[in-house]
């Protein structure tokens with residue numbers, strides 16, 4: 001982009017920047033790195049309108065890294081509930097503990113930031129440019145869409161089958177060009193805002209776009225062709241889900257460490273081969289002491305989709321000879337016991353509910 005187009009971009013942003021709880025009225029003022037980190041992590045895969053309230057509630061309860069670092073995981077999950085991807089909340093807490101223990105301040109280099117749990121190239125760039133005003137690039141879905149249209153890039157950064165050898169590097173190259181300025185913080189944020197409000201996925205508002213004079217896709221009348229649609233490769237996964245019932249009618253649930261539903265209360269599950277439905281599988285030892293198993297009953301197979309995964313899962317109803325309290329749980333995962341009478345109101349994911357409905 002030319003200096004002139006970057007100036008138009010800045011002017012557009014100053015005139016059109018939305019008021020957001022994580023944005024300061026003075027668009028040139030450096031932002032709180034903690035607030036940038038939290039808001040940008042929340043914004044990954046979630047709409048701005050949804051994130052606003054979550055961010056406000058979060059900052060009221062955890063206004064800084066020290067407060068967050070002292071919180072327990074269950075409470076952090078509570079403030080994250082509804083944003084999905086609980087692994088992000090778990091990583092935020094891990095990172096807060098690391099930063100609080102070391103220096104109480106988010107690091108100021110990309111290398112140090114990217115070494116922290118859950119902080120990737122995008123979030124690191126956002127913290128460095130928006131909070132520390134460094135000349136650091138960012139690349140999110142909004143910038144990808146804009147670059148693809150500006151330069152008619154018919155591939156995505158993740159594309160491996162393109163004739164262009166290094167798709168990722170080409171996109172990052174454009175992102176670095178934009179960030180190679182003392183105003184990198186504003187260029188980055190302006191492009192994110194432009195992508196969200198003007199260069200939208202469907203029907204971009206090109207006539208109001210400060211970049212339309214140089215946008216190749218617009219000039220060629222081909223905006224709908226860029227970026228190319230991502231090819232989703234579906235993955236088949238076959239597994240076993242355990243409905244473990246104690247002698248005093250409690251059901252075993254796990255929270256995290258599973259293939260799916262990380263950070264959510266779910267039934268224990270693991271990969272298995274089709275037809276392995278007789279007896280107790282060896283993998284069950286990760287959850288329970290199998291010497292205490294009284295009976296195992298195969299209750300059918302269900303199908304379920306999670307993101308790109310097409311799941312087929314055998315259900316085993318495992319009855320134990322001991323009460324929940326007396327059961328020696330192997331402790332590999334965070335386990336908890338739920339009253340059988342309350343399972344349908346306690347599990348919030350349809351994966352677990354589908355299995356339970358086949359058993360009870």
Ligand code: SF4
Nearest residue numbers: 199206209212215218
């Ligand atoms: S002119 Fe249209 S397609 Fe090109 S960057 Fe602007 S909004 Fe996007």
